[in-house]
Amino acid sequence: MNSRERTxxxxxxxxxxxxxxxxxxxxxVFERLAEELNVSGKEGVxxxxxxxxxxxxxxxxxxxxxxxxxxxTDHWGVxxxxxxxxxxxxxxxxYSWTYKHMFxxxxxxxxxxADIEKHAWPSPDRLDYSDIKDSCKAIRDxxxxxxxxxxxxxxxAQLKAGMxxxxxxxxxxxxxxxxxxxxxxLEYIAAYYLEYNRRVFEAADGNIDIFxxxxxxxxxxxxxxxxxxxxKFFKKRFTKFNELAHNFGIKxxxxxxxxxxxxxxxxxxxxxxxxQSLQPGAMSEDFLKIKQKFGRDxxxxxxxxxxxxxxxxxxxxxxxHVKAVVNTLGSNSGYIFGTSHNILPETPTENILALIExxxxxx
Numbered sequence: 001m002n003s004r005e006r007t008x009x010x011x012x013x014x015x016x017x018x019x020x021x022x023x024x025x026x027x028x029v030f031e032r033l034a035e036e037l038n039v040s041g042k043e044g045v046x047x048x049x050x051x052x053x054x055x056x057x058x059x060x061x062x063x064x065x066x067x068x069x070x071x072x073t074d075h076w077g078v079x080x081x082x083x084x085x086x087x088x089x090x091x092x093x094x095y096s097w098t099y100k101h102m103f104x105x106x107x108x109x110x111x112x113x114a115d116i117e118k119h120a121w122p123s124p125d126r127l128d129y130s131d132i133k134d135s136c137k138a139i140r141d142x143x144x145x146x147x148x149x150x151x152x153x154x155x156x157a158q159l160k161a162g163m164x165x166x167x168x169x170x171x172x173x174x175x176x177x178x179x180x181x182x183x184x185x186l187e188y189i190a191a192y193y194l195e196y197n198r199r200v201f202e203a204a205d206g207n208i209d210i211f212x213x214x215x216x217x218x219x220x221x222x223x224x225x226x227x228x229x230x231x232k233f234f235k236k237r238f239t240k241f242n243e244l245a246h247n248f249g250i251k252x253x254x255x256x257x258x259x260x261x262x263x264x265x266x267x268x269x270x271x272x273x274x275x276q277s278l279q280p281g282a283m284s285e286d287f288l289k290i291k292q293k294f295g296r297d298x299x300x301x302x303x304x305x306x307x308x309x310x311x312x313x314x315x316x317x318x319x320x321h322v323k324a325v326v327n328t329l330g331s332n333s334g335y336i337f338g339t340s341h342n343i344l345p346e347t348p349t350e351n352i353l354a355l356i357e358x359x360x361x362x363x
Contacts, residue, residue: 003052007145008209011251011273011299013334019326019363020052020145021356022301022338028097028345029352036349049356053336054144055212056136058200059127060154075122075154077106078164087346090312095345105167107185116184119165124196129203136207147253148200149212155255156193156241157215158186158234159224165189175229182233190237194244201248210274211245211252218258220282227262235266242271253301257341261286268297278303278329279340287328300329301336304355310339311346315354322358330363337363 001009006016023046025033030042037048046054061075070082081103086096110116139146149155162171162185174182201208217224217234225233242252253274254267259282267275275298278287287303303325304310309317322337329335337359343352 002143004140004143004145004209007052007336008251010334010336011210011253013296013299015333019330019359020336021050021359021363022053022336023049023051023356024339024341025343025352026097026099026345028095029343029347032345032349033352036353050360052145053147053210054139054142055147055149056132056139056208058132058148058150059129060150061122061126071103076161076165077120079103079106089346089348091348091350093348097345102164105165105170107165108167108170110166110181113180113184116181116188119188121188122192124192124199127196127199129199132200132203133205133207136204140207140209145209146207147210147212148204148208148250149214150196155212155214156197157213158189158237159217160215161189162186172224175225175233179233186233186237190240194240197241197244201245201250204248206249208248208250211241211250212255212276213241213252214255216258217256217263218260218279218282220258220279222259223262224258227266230263230266235270238267238272239270242273246271257282259283259286261290264290264294264298268294272298274299274301274336276301276338277340279307280305280309281307281340287325291329291331295332295334299334299336302338302340303329304337304339306339306341306343306347310343310351310355311348313351315350318351318354319358319361322355323362326362 001017006018007020009016010020030045033045034041037045039045039048064073066072071079073079080100082098083101084096084098088094107116107119136146165185166174245252251273253276254272255276257277257279261283278300280303305321309321
């Protein structure tokens, strides 16, 4: 089997020659690994690790220039600011990491649905879709599974996008006390994503294997909202996202952090094919249960801990962790290796190499 074939088999919960491998890491980590492995860039690292999936970001908007404080405005009107983190790994080596953090929300002061309607909502008309087919076909022709995931700040979502636009606390409050405002925001978000993704799928002309969405419906110990609220505000639109991809013969994958065990039956009902993250610190005690109960209907991707074991554990700790995940989520097919989120620069290089070794040993 080539990479695409084994990934598609896993997405269909079917057996393959080995468990497919996915690999996520911050740019700083890729740079360090490329130097360690003496390879060229991110693609060199992915090839060295025998990674099976390749992500195509698709067309994205240019953002406004940063001001003197490093603040810029994205296409939703959300202001973001770059932050840098400096620290020391457990092996004593220094690391730094820069990421973009929300600075202010354009709809924070909105008082009515009319205020929401007056917002300058982005339009898919402004994007160029002309090179999508060639980009996706090049990945497909190389034998890899093609994953379309959208731009990092523009990945198909609902709750997270609402929080960016309105502010986290205010949007969660809207769901309870101003449902008309919340519904209006979610409708605008979904309308944009449905049309944007439709145009990408059409332009790809059959060369996308997996459509990757990313939201965070859970926190460390629970879901963000109750199941009943999920059904009321989010399920119908998430169903449309899945149906759109399926109409083009594309599998769907959904990233969500947190303890989302209670949402899994809802996700399956919407037509989701692959659930990504399986954050160990939030739901590892549920791995065996969800695999046994839902493993025939849903492929799982992730489950490898980036919060504690990868940055702080020993190579043997990591080996045993991968083995345990294989014995639960990886049993009887329908699993793709992956970390619960991007590997961050705090993780020692030897631990990342131990992770890849374990993937190949137990996969």
